[in-house]
Amino acid sequence: MAYWLFKSEPSTWSWDNQIAKGDKGEEWDGVRNYQARNFMRDMKLGDRGFFYHSQSEKAVVGIVEVCAEAHPDSKAGDPRWECVDIKAVRPFARPVTLEQIKSDPRLAEMVLVKNSRLSVQPVSVDEWKIICALGQTAAD
DNA sequence: GCCAACGTTGGC
DNA sequence: GCCAACGTTGGC
Numbered sequence: 001m002a003y004w005l006f007k008s009e010p011s012t013w014s015w016d017n018q019i020a021k022g023d024k025g026e027e028w029d030g031v032r033n034y035q036a037r038n039f040m041r042d043m044k045l046g047d048r049g050f051f052y053h054s055q056s057e058k059a060v061v062g063i064v065e066v067c068a069e070a071h072p073d074s075k076a077g078d079p080r081w082e083c084v085d086i087k088a089v090r091p092f093a094r095p096v097t098l099e100q101i102k103s104d105p106r107l108a109e110m111v112l113v114k115n116s117r118l119s120v121q122p123v124s125v126d127e128w129k130i131i132c133a134l135g136q137t138a139a140d
Numbered sequence: 141g142c143c144a145a146c147g148t149t150g151g152c
Numbered sequence: 153g154c155c156a157a158c159g160t161t162g163g164c
Contacts (some may be wrong), residue, residue: 007162054161055161055163115146117160118146
């Protein structure tokens with residue numbers, strides 16, 4: 001299983017919006033960046049991801065699961081743009097802030113730190129475990 | 141609100 | 153195929 005990170009501005013699509021969709025999940029639409037799209041094409045059913053709030057909050061707030069593999073973005077009107085569907089698995093007991101991540105030397109290589117603008121990105125197994133521990137949340 | 145970093149576009 | 157100009161994102 002692979003691990004990922006999905007970034008969203010809470011004013012556009014928040015963790016609460018995601019929770020409200022329940023187990024049906026929701027399309028991760030709106031990505032118009034080739035790198036991010038290519039990562040979504042690599043995702044498999046059951047892969048896990050962090051749900052990250054950018055802008056004001058800047059924190060990992062929950063865990064999501066890929067519940068549909070890449071398909072055309074229904075809102076794009078252009079088959080080039082594909083996306084996966086994700087559903088909420090569980091919230092973080094304690095959100096892990098960008099500040100915490102940046103101050104932890106074990107997480108210095110995270111894409112979130114190195115390329116803050118990429119909205120969909122891979123997370124290593126080690127990074128996954130460290131951040132779940134910081135968030136006092138089960139990693140499985 | 142500003143600005144740095146990055147991606148995309150289009151002229152040459 | 154290069155690179156300048158421009159737009160967007162996201163941290164501060």
